[in-house]
Amino acid sequence: MSALEIKHLFGLRGVSKHDIRLILDNAKQFREILERPVKKVPSLRGMTVVNLFFENSTRTRTSFELAEKRLSADTVNFTSSNSSVKKGETLVDTLRNIEAMKIDIVVVRHKGTGVPQFLADNSNAIIVNAGDGAHEHPTQALLDMLTVEEKLGTLEGKNVTIVGDIRHSRVARSNLWGMTTMGAHVTLCGPSTLVPRNTELMNKVTWESDVKKAVKNADAIIALRLQKERMDDALLPSMREYRNTFGITRELLECAKDKVLIMHPGPINRGVELDSEIADGENSVILNQVTNGVAVRMAVLYLLAGGRANA
């Protein structure tokens, strides 16, 4: 097995093409295993994985848990709602206590940017980022990339358009880094209050305020979930105007390629960022994304654990 250059997965910024390729190729193999009657492999037998979720999550945590179980790891779930964090314990103390129980891998989700890196600095465990603030959500981007490759064969030269709340989206950031590393051309589109004014990637991506132009040449469109809190914060006037201006609708898709892939990290606000007929339509690969999520997470855990075992 070829080894990853990274020791932890904090994000996709700075992750090499070699590592992303390796993860995606392994994920494809795990994807096949997931289609078998017996979906379990012994790769992580004897290893303990803690899912340390300080933010609510259903699908990402479930996806990681399934991936861990498919790899035969022992898993422990730790959520902030039932944890000592509520009793005032610091993040470092929480980690040290968990680590004292001899765990091998920590999968962490937290509202704060950089928490996975912080945990890695303070522990010996392998850290996998399951979402940190608005920073990165690398496994979501990897499963998005896997889905595009699965359907289109390659990311190289493909046009991927991300529509929605880019500013607050860790999914968008991870996709920006990952997709461009793999040779895709990324276009960002969203309301001016929800698009970053500056970015290190300014020269690598295209910014487009007109959604019709943004989707015109797209091979894949990723619609981002719109948080209702954005209205409370006066970033948008209404869901209605957002849907009419940036929503992925049948009418909008008339401006796009016939076979454009429709993607969404979920959960969907139907009738807001994505109309139901599109979410359930023939262009939608949203459920493929969910399946690929398990495969990608299996690949990430397997390769990171393998790297540690080989060290």
Added chain:
Amino acid sequence: MPNMVLNNVRPFVNGKFGKPTKMCLVDGAWTDSAPEGTPEFDAKGALAIPALFGLGLDFKEPLRDDIYTFKDGVCAMRRGGFFGGLYESSANPIDDSQKLTAMQQLSAKSSLEFAFLGAFSMGFLCKDLSEMVELAQGGAVGFGDGNRDCSRTRFLRLAMEYGSMTGKRFFFMPLDDSLRHHGLVHEGCYADTLGMKSIPRIAETIAAFRILEMSRFLNVPVHFKQVSCGETLKLVEMARAQGVDVTCDVDIYHLLIDDSSLFDLNSNFNVSMPFRSAEDREALWKGLESGTVNAISMNHDPVLGQDKEVNFEDAVPGAVSLETALPAIWKPLSERLGAARAVELLSTAPAQLAGVAPAALEVGKRADVVILDPDSPMSVGASLFAGQVSNSPLLGKTLPSKILGTYLGGVWTEV
């Protein structure tokens, strides 16, 4: 008072460093000779710099003496070569004369020179005026905002209008809270890449412009604390050209650090006024060169270890600076602006802003002096810092210069 003889030291006299000589420090003053048996220290050609004056000191006592005490702060000043400082605690607003007296009594034990900013509103809340006349009569050298935005413009007007009776200067950290909006870091490419809530430059310039207009309208002198971006300095220059009495300082760390440091995600870089872009940092340096910036401030703000041993966004903002300021800034500052301007920015001008007589080295006069080896690197470990804190962006770094010792208020401290 303990006496000390410094051998082979180069004192800063009449705007320049002299040749290596002997300095006899007796009863707190520089004298021609010292009594027999006085301890001696070989400075090996190091510089004897007039001691520094720290703008922006907050030692937390009494309300947060669990974090830091006045004694800790004085210890940090002695290690860092500060003969005095301008004190304003956000945790302990000095909003009545009893509190002012209590702080004056606390500081009197130190033999260092403290000046105090009174709060212009009770509890820094901008709802009720403090008794500014009594505070001024009691010795408050000016009135401050506690580094909190006074968003109620009418209250700001009334506070400055009432306070104008005292003739004192008003000190503001210009930062519009509404535009800040939970932001922690500079709005720029680094914040956007990291997805962190950020503070645009206009949060500072809009607040600054409002204060300058008020100052012009009411003819009340104002001071900007911790100016962080070049645009604010342009506003200061424009206001001065219109006759507004405005002074300003820049924070020492803003001269050394910019927002590229964010990628380290080190919680010690979480400070109240965010580190801005490299262009802003250069603009601040140019402000020092041109004279737009009057002084370099310290903004010594201790934070407990457990409040920094968290991820960046959950960390309590603040940085300590007194112990490391001179070793960190001396070399770049003196090389770019010359030794005389460096001494002015770190010692003379800050003291004058606080209405305190600056330190000066002259035979026969009181001598507050810091001995610095400009070419000897110094590692910054946690043990360097006074008290139980070590919340410094420079922790773990190597500084270009090293303090060998300080003689402050007649007390020799070997560092």
